[in-house]
Amino acid sequence: MPLSIFGFQALWSPYLMGLITFIIIIYFLMTAKWRQDFKVSEPLKKSEAISFLIAMVSIYIIKGSPIDLMAHIMFTMHMVQMAVLLLFIPIFLIKGIPWWVWKVVIETPVVRVIFKIWTKPIVSTLVFIGLFSIYHLPSVLDFIKLNETLHGIYTFILFVSAVFMYWPLIQKMPNQEQMKPLYKLGYIIANAVLITPACALIIFASSAMYETYTNGEAWLKAMELCVPASTLSGLSLSGPELFTDMKPVEDQQLGGVLMKIIQEIIFGVLIASIFTKWYRSEQKDPDKITADALKAHQAKLELERQHQV
Template identity: 35%
Template sequence: MPVLEYFSFNDLWSPLILAGMLLCMAGYFVLIGPLASRFPGNGNVPVWRKLLFVAGLTALYLAQGGPLSLLGHLMFSFHMISMALSYLIAVPLLMLGLPDFLWRSLLRRNPLHRLSFLAQPIVAALLFNGLFSLYHIPAIHDYVMVHFTIHRLYYGVLFVTAALMWWTLISPLPERKSVGGLGKLGYIFLNMVLLTPACGLIIFAPNPLYATYTDPNIWARAMGYCVSTSPGALLQSFGGPAFFGALSPKVDQQVGGIAMKFIQEIIFASMLAYVFYHWYKKENGQDDAEASKVSSDGGTVL
């Protein structure tokens, strides 16, 4: 994109975050490779799991450290795409990429086991969607964006609560699956409904809501945490976020809300179809098995 030419390589690619992601990737391959024998029940990790984990880390890096992160400070629409990529795409990919023996080891050593109730479906759904919606209240969003430590802490909490929310749908451990097909269908609908008010507020607001994308001074402070240029120099060079905006703040905001809801709908609709198919197949399989048993016992099958 043309706007990216104004920023340095370090601003665009965040080498420290990239190094952290590469260390995480290296640690993953060491754990499932040379150190796998230290974990009970270890086995060969299929290639598809490895690819999912790498894809999840890549998505997380692009959203939180790559150009998309910088663009998210320039335009609200990119901010929402970054949020969707971080919590609706990267999190489940990372979770699916971890093999069973690593999950069992993590849960066995979990120092926060007393907080396991947070993974209960209703609680997890309310936590993630509630914190996500709370974050997009204008005053809270603008405050978080200009306070770096709180920003990182909030994003970390969102990551954890996103994992708790996804656990009900993609738990890789058979012994931990406590929700049946119908329950998962209802859970998916619940998550789709809970995020709607926040997206609706963003889409249908009569005016731009976020000073981060309209007030040059607040924008410069927020940008100061993701680029090497000082806020004063940013204001002198660009004047404010309007310099980069191909869309008006209101339209940009609407596009962001629509993008977030659209991505969520696509992902959860796909999950809905997957869960329904397997639930229906299982129910019919059980019915067929029972019918075959009656027939073999001399009964009549209508």
């Protein structure tokens, strides 16, 4: 059965398109025309503008195009949507917003406290993995997908936690401590390992676990998240099997596999990028690096000698 039966609004989300267009306009006004209103600012870099546009276009593709509709029909597309939303887009969003705009946001009294706590590597990792894992418990996912408000709130919180998770890796704020390359590599590997149990639960399940992808009544109710109720009421639908030949358990397992593969690809690219930059920085001036290391070692010995005296 063709997806066109759900109508233009469900397929292309014109309201989301309008919202994203508005955000892009505000972004360029803020970083160009209104830049002088900031106490500290720099000209917008081309790389920042491109990164921000990639983030915005990606959000529309996975939440406003037919992909979002398919994510409510097939669990496979749901997991692809989650992978892009949580593991791909935050990277470009953080890079796309200039540091001096982030500075204004972070220095807001309430936000400052939140960032100080929730961007600590251990905290941000545990919170993100915890929220992701809880969300994909069958009882939780089925419950959330039946309430549009709850689904929107939880998805937003999950996305924000992904931004916090990536922040220690990507942020380049002046006067903020930068994570050392070796620690970054360990941090990425830890995230990859910790997300594995949630994916394994989905991949190795012997039967389909989610009512909103198997039970016709629950599935139809969950479809109201992206299809107007008035449109659904005029259709005669029994379940997702009308749109796919894949068995529910196969759909579920493929979704878990694709989530893990996409995660490994993204994390692999990050590891390669960090390692390459680290190697190049080490090769730029080996004599200076050696001298700095010796100086630090001598300072440590001197400090130990003073304690002994």
